[in-house]
Amino acid sequence: MSLIHTPVIGLTGGVGSGKSEAAKKFAKLGVPVVDTDEISRALTADNSPLLLEIRSIFGAEFFTNEGKLDRTKLRNHIFGNKEERLKLEALMHPAIYDLALQQLSINADQLNPPYQILVLPLLFENDRYQSLINQSIAIDCDENLQVERAMVRSQLSAPDVRAMMAAQLSRINRISRADFVIDNNGSLEDLEEKITEIHKKFINSCIVSK
Numbered sequence: 001m002s003l004i005h006t007p008v009i010g011l012t013g014g015v016g017s018g019k020s021e022a023a024k025k026f027a028k029l030g031v032p033v034v035d036t037d038e039i040s041r042a043l044t045a046d047n048s049p050l051l052l053e054i055r056s057i058f059g060a061e062f063f064t065n066e067g068k069l070d071r072t073k074l075r076n077h078i079f080g081n082k083e084e085r086l087k088l089e090a091l092m093h094p095a096i097y098d099l100a101l102q103q104l105s106i107n108a109d110q111l112n113p114p115y116q117i118l119v120l121p122l123l124f125e126n127d128r129y130q131s132l133i134n135q136s137i138a139i140d141c142d143e144n145l146q147v148e149r150a151m152v153r154s155q156l157s158a159p160d161v162r163a164m165m166a167a168q169l170s171r172i173n174r175i176s177r178a179d180f181v182i183d184n185n186g187s188l189e190d191l192e193e194k195i196t197e198i199h200k201k202f203i204n205s206c207i208v209s210k
Contacts (some may be wrong), residue, residue, distance in 0.1 A: 003101070003131055003132055004101075004104045004108050004132060006107070006108040006112060006113055006115060007115040007116070007135070007202075008104060008115065008117075008118050008132050008134055009116070009117050009133070009135050009136065009137060010118050010123045010132075010133040010135070010137070011023060011117050011119045011120070012119075012120055012121060012123035012137070012138055012174065013138055013139035013174070013184075014143075014146055014165055014174065015121070015150050015164045015168065016141075016145070016147060016150030016151075016153070016161065017140060017141050017146055017149075018139050018149065019119060019121070020119070022137075022139050022182065022184070022191060023035060023119045025191060025192045025195035025196075026117045026195060026199065027117075029196065029199050031115065031116060031199065032111055032116040033116070033117045034103045034107070034116065034118050035119040036118070036119060036120045036121070039099045039100060040092060043095055043096065043099070044069050044092075050095065053091055054069065054074075054088070054091065057087055057088075057091065058084070061073075074088075075164075076160060079164050079167050080163055093126060097128050100118060100120075100132075104132065114202065115134075115202055118133065121168065122168070123136060124136075125168070125169055135180070136178045137178060137180045137181070138175055138177075138178035138182070139182050139184050140171065140174070140175055140181050140183055140184060141185045142185055145185060146161070146165065147165075150164070182194050182195070182198065
């Protein structure tokens with residue numbers, strides 16, 4: 001049973017799969033969206049209390065001369081070192097969860113939507129979210145396309161993208177665990193059509209209820 005009194009659909013996908021674009025399509029349809037990546041960025045914004053802890057754990061080398069977090073350098077570091085990645089996750093994940101739960105609760109109380117979306121790259125890797133989710137959607141595309149998209153979007157090298165992919169749940173496992181899979185090998189128009197179709201299913205049926 002979900003902790004939120006309106007249904008929550010978990011939206012996940014590997015790096016470069018297009019989950020952020022999918023979330024935009026749901027938002028365009030009026031569905032409240034809570035994005036854990038956005039929460040993570042807010043938690044590590046300038047002057048955030050968490051920055052002091054990150055600096056203490058990883059060192060000043062991951063900060064600019066102005067005291068800003070060098071996100072690219074830290075990201076490359078943790079995706080090449082599992083032990084270091086787990087240190088950051090142990091710090092970030094509880095804080096992200098608390099804010100996600102708060103935002104979902106506010107949406108439920110103030111908007112009372114038919115359902116809302118929780119965007120979470122590590123939906124199946126992180127057990128703490130399972131009590132929040134009624135159903136799950138995986139955005140999926142060919143792995144080579146994932147690499148191409150992530151390189152363009154984030155200015156990453158192909159090895160960096162593949163390192164990020166290797167740190168996530170495999171594509172096969174993600175697809176097998178999701179309640180719904182949306183193929184995103186096509187255009188943004190194709191994706192919007194598929195999002196609209198599944199949105200209608202959620203609105204017109206009891207599919208979002210456990």
